[in-house]
Amino acid sequence: MKGERIGWVLSAVLHVGVATVALVGLPSLHHERPAPPPPIDIDFVKIADKTTAAAPKAEKQQEQQAPQHSVAAAEPVPETATEAMPLPKPAPKVKDIPKPTPKPKVSEREKLRNSVRVHAKPKPPSRLKLKNISSVIDRALKEEQIATKEGKKQEEKQVAKKKEEAKPDPFAGIRGRIAAASLRDALSQKLAKCWTFPRGAKGVEDMQVTVRIYLRPDGTLARIPEFVGVGDLNDPSRGFYRTFAESARRAVQLCEPYKEAMQYLPKGTGYIDFNFSGAEFAGD
Amino acid sequence: MVTRIKHTIVATMTALLAVFVFASAAQAQLKVDVTRGTIDPVPIAIPDFAPVKDIETPAGKLSDIGASISQVITSNLVSTGLFRAVDPAAFIEKVTAAPTRPNFAAWRPLAAQALVTGRLELLPSGSLRVEFRLWDVVAEVQMEGVGYTTPVPNWRRIAHVISDRIYSRLTGEEGYFDTRIVYIAETGDPLHRIKRLAVMDQDGANQQFLTDGSYLVLTPRFSPNRQEITFLSYFKNKPRVYLFNILSNRFEVLGDFPNMTFAPRFSPDGNKVIMSLAENGNSDIYVMDLPTRKVTRLTNDPGIDTSPSYSPDGKHIVFNSDRGGSQQLYVMDADGSNVHRISFGRGRYATPVWSPRGDLIAFTKIGERKFRIGVMRPDGKGERLLTNAYQDEGPTWSPNGRVLMFFRTTKYDNKGGGGHPRLWSVDLTGYNERQVPTPYDASDPAWSPPLPVTKK
Structure with missing residues (x-):
């Protein structure tokens, strides 16, 4: 019984060994030849989409x-x-960059205002009247809701696209x-x-x-x-x-x-x- | 227990199968068929052979001899059309007599695929020792390295022998540079032509006349394995077949033939001479056994049978005959049996010569007001014309069956010019047509086998 177990273990080890050799490849055990002299200029060949490239x-x-x-x-x-495309080169490191100071905390309302500034058309401040502030805020809220909805739609589209891409290409x-x-x-x-x-x-x-x-x-x-x-x-x-x-x-x-x-x-x-x-x- | 063993075997086999499948999948591979290539000449660099010590010899300074050897080798190889010499002005590395590996990085930019380096020295015995090495510049390995010793004035022959070694190593075929050509040198006006038997190296050097022109000489042919020539000469208006040994300069009359005799040619073993003899206006093929001088008739047909040539194995003979109405090529067994026609194209066919390789028969094709040189396979298929001048005739094969030499006669013009025959050569593919230099008009060439080289 003990002998059988040893046999199984040995067999397993050998199999793993053979699989490793298959993976790594025997050729890799050879020594590489020294770097060749400067290559001779060669005309590259255009690669056609079809196999009858000679025509x-x-x-x-x-x-x-x-x-x-x-x-x-x-x-x-x-x-x-x-x-195969080359990766973009990493940006050069810059020494002694001062760390950005933490931004002061902004309230939700101010965030809203910021978003309004982004999306709303700028108007001359002189024409802004206090009584219209509430209407401006309402409009901004509506726009925010629309933007959120559009964002969700886009996300859904992207997810669907990814799902489509994940499907096997026949x-x-x-x-x-x-x-x-x-x-x-x-x-x-x-x-x-x-x-x-x-x-x-x-x-x-x-x-x-x-x-x-x-x-x-x-x-x-x-x-x-x-x-x-x-x-x-x-x-x-x-x-x-x-x-x-x-x-x-x-x-x-x-x-x-x-x-x-x-x-x-x-x-x-x-x-x-x-x-x-x-x-x-x-x-x- | 038996069941367990069975299970173990099955498990092991399955595992092994999986490993093999996995292994083949792990090593991605691509198979590419390459069925085309280029026939451009191979670039080869041949620097001057360097003397170990540059001293004066009876044939000149060793450095000059070294330069001449490399020039002869270059000329030989380039004349084949298979090689292109790299311009010496572009050489980066200066090759010295030191036995070192070349700096391949200095030769690759010149696009040289092969490099020949050599050194020479004068031995205490007064002999010249020439050593050469052939390098594969791409693989960076030595392909060949041989040394030769010879009397100094013989340096030219060494250059031919080295050329043969290089050619053979790079093409896989035997070389043909250390060979000679026998031909008919013609001088004088057309009505009083003086024809002399002449011999020269295959590149036109070392011209020698073997006869003085007192008698008409025709159709010289080399023995395939000896430095011996057979030719036809008219002595006191009687045709005689002669044997001439180049090495011993000895003539021998093979026989007096009372009637017209044409085109004697050796058998491949050199022990027989086959020819056509005319009797009562009818010409047939005969063979003479040289040791016994016994003559045997091979054809017996009312048509004119002439220009016989053996296949290299000696089993078959090709000849031309008009027995079918026009001059065509026929092949028969060596004993004269099994005669069958092989040429069926338009025009007439003459002077067939079987290639030493055995795979082709060269001939002169007459038609469309031209004489042209062509080849076909022994079964008559694959006919190709190699030349297209006004009058090309009398082909002879190089000993390796790669090149054909023939003579080309220029067309007569209104001013009384033309009509001059000269020797030309062409590759069996029809490329690389070149004139062979001769001092006078020349016709009816015959190529020798390689000259003997004594090995130590």
Whole structure:
């Protein structure tokens, strides 16, 4: 019985351990490479709303929709864009500011008068007559009641709006998928500008390689890009494939940073797999 | 008890499943397909090779030789159209002979993706030692590092060998710079043309004449694995097929053929020569076994069969024939069986040559009042024309199957000019057309296999 209990405890501890590793991620155990040299200037790619970003019409549409946004500002997903916006800078601290003296207590009636001053139209004091004071106060009270009612209405509206916002958006999934697809297209186009390989090499049309990258929060590479499932690249008989794979890795490094992807990979926990295909480099 | 064990197993499995699902969800990932790229030349920086000690040698000062080596390498790589040399005036770091890693931060702003550094020294034996390193500027790693020792006057060849190593490492294909071209050098007026057999490095350097022009020479072809040439010459008006060894400068008559002989060409193993022989106005394909000199007839058709070329595995032969009414390309097995036509386009097809890679056949296409160089797959599909000048003909493949060399004859003009053949090269994709420098008019080129390099 005691042995069983120990077994359960051990099992639980191990499970927690595995879950922790899954959460934190094994990659985080690797050492980050030293900061890279100054990045090379790279043309940013505009991110379209549609996945067929290569078509010139689509680019025009995008320009019409958001002509005032630069690429850096027009990050693809509006929902998460607000999260990525920089926070306002804190105001500079001012030393030795005298503490404000406590205001003298104001009676309810005076408060009322103050509110009247705010809402009522100013009139020349010479025209104010004592006999009309009571009527002025009555009017002020009425206005106060109206203002309170309007405030309540506004509050109710805001609550209703919040409730509406709290409801699950039936199109959120579709929007997310479109945003991800658009980001994939943008990254694909971006990499196409960085990837160079000789045309017409024998068998290049059948070659594929996957390069995996992990990113820092600023979009720069957190470590040297990895090849996924390529086998032994030092095999002398695979010299051509090695060159192909290295050209893909070089492209990924040249295209750094990947700021646009950070909205999709929050907190730098995920990775991007770039699947390079050589079909385009066939000589035909 | 058994039930409890079952429960435990089920609980464990469920927990493990949950962990795996959780793990995959925890690592957000994005998959991006990259199916396009650029074919812009790769920027490469090649500073002058630095001498360990700048001393005078029979071939000049070591610093001058170092500069010349880097120039030859640059010229070789740029001539492929796959590389662009970074302007040396923009270099920030001065490369010295000290064996240190380069400062990559000084090369990245120049957009150089690759960097070649080298050093050279004169050994006590009087030999020249040249060392080079190829660096990946982006990944900041050394990709290649090799040293060569050679007699000092041989520095140019070292430059070609280094070019081959760099090309091979950066493209994955074998290089073709340490090779030679044999061709027909033509001088004199059109009616009294003197044709001499000539040989040169692939970049046009080291020109040599192998014959003096006393006899007409035609169709020189390199052995695919030896520094040996076969060619046709008319000796006392009789066609003879010769063998010539470049290294030993030795001629050998392969045979006297009483009738017209055309286009002798080696088999891939270098042990046979295939050619066409004409008899009674009909030309057919024959093969000669070199060790035994036994001749075997491969085709027997009333049409004119000529210009045979072996596939690199030696199993098939492509040739052109007019047996179907017009000059077209045919492929047959090496024993002459299974003949089938592969070209069906408009116009006529001539001088087919099978690529050393085996995936393409180059040819001369005649039509629309032009001679143009084209390629197609061995099954006849994927035909592409690579050139579009007035008269391009006689293609020959580089040993890696990447580049074609041919000769281009200029059009005659009203003033009696034109009609001059020159050597040109083009990439198999149709890009990067370049003239190969020759001192005289030149025709009928043939590319050698890579020259032998002795390893320690």
